[in-house]
Amino acid sequence: MLLLAHVGYTVVGGWAAQRLRLKNTVDFRLLAVMAVLPDIIDRTLFLFIIPDAQSGRLIAHTLAFQLALLTALVVIRRGFWIYGLASLMHLALDSQTLAASQALWPLLGSGLENVQIGGGEAPGAGQSFGERVLDRLEVDGSNYTSLDLIDILFEVGGLLLLTAFAISTRIFERHHLLSLLLRGTASRRR
Numbered sequence: 001m002l003l004l005a006h007v008g009y010t011v012v013g014g015w016a017a018q019r020l021r022l023k024n025t026v027d028f029r030l031l032a033v034m035a036v037l038p039d040i041i042d043r044t045l046f047l048f049i050i051p052d053a054q055s056g057r058l059i060a061h062t063l064a065f066q067l068a069l070l071t072a073l074v075v076i077r078r079g080f081w082i083y084g085l086a087s088l089m090h091l092a093l094d095s096q097t098l099a100a101s102q103a104l105w106p107l108l109g110s111g112l113e114n115v116q117i118g119g120g121e122a123p124g125a126g127q128s129f130g131e132r133v134l135d136r137l138e139v140d141g142s143n144y145t146s147l148d149l150i151d152i153l154f155e156v157g158g159l160l161l162l163t164a165f166a167i168s169t170r171i172f173e174r175h176h177l178l179s180l181l182l183r184g185t186a187s188r189r190r
């Protein structure tokens with residue numbers, strides 16, 4: 001799943017939670033970042049750090065990583081659970097195209113090949129760092145050029161939800177937009 005769908009479903013989920021019963025104010029900027037955190041982490045590792053990485057979905061696309069992250073956030077501050085949940089939701093939304101051996105790693109086999117590290121020739125293997133990064137950017141970019149109908153529908157759904165969020169929080173009005181950008185808050189008015 002791609003950017004708009006991840007951010008759209010997660011931000012609107014947080015918005016609904018805030019309207020329903022959350023006492024804490026949600027920082028929607030942070031929520032949006034957490035919605036795509038697994039991709040930020042794994043793509044950075046894939047592009048720049050792990051030469052043997054096979055794809056842009058690695059260790060952060062595992063339930064074990066997500067639960068550890070959720071636990072760490074709750075230990076830091078109890079109210080942070082919603083940000084851990086946002087990242088966990090990324091995994092749920094990706095699960096359709098994620099192998100069980102990766103999502104549940106290391107339960108179905110602890111080999112690193114299950115988290116797409118090693119186990120075959122990695123994209124750009126044997127090339128210089130710069131060439132490898134370019135090769136991998138191309139691999140990553142192909143995700144966007146090979147979208148199927150389901151992906152497109154999910155993206156459109158994400159866009160519609162973000163539009164509904166923008167309208168109902170009235171971010172087209174200057175002070176609402178500024179409070180979202182500067183403080184991450186969205187109007188709680190019903």
Ligand SMILES: [Zn+2]
Binds near residue numbers: 001038039057090094
């Ligand atoms: Zn992902």
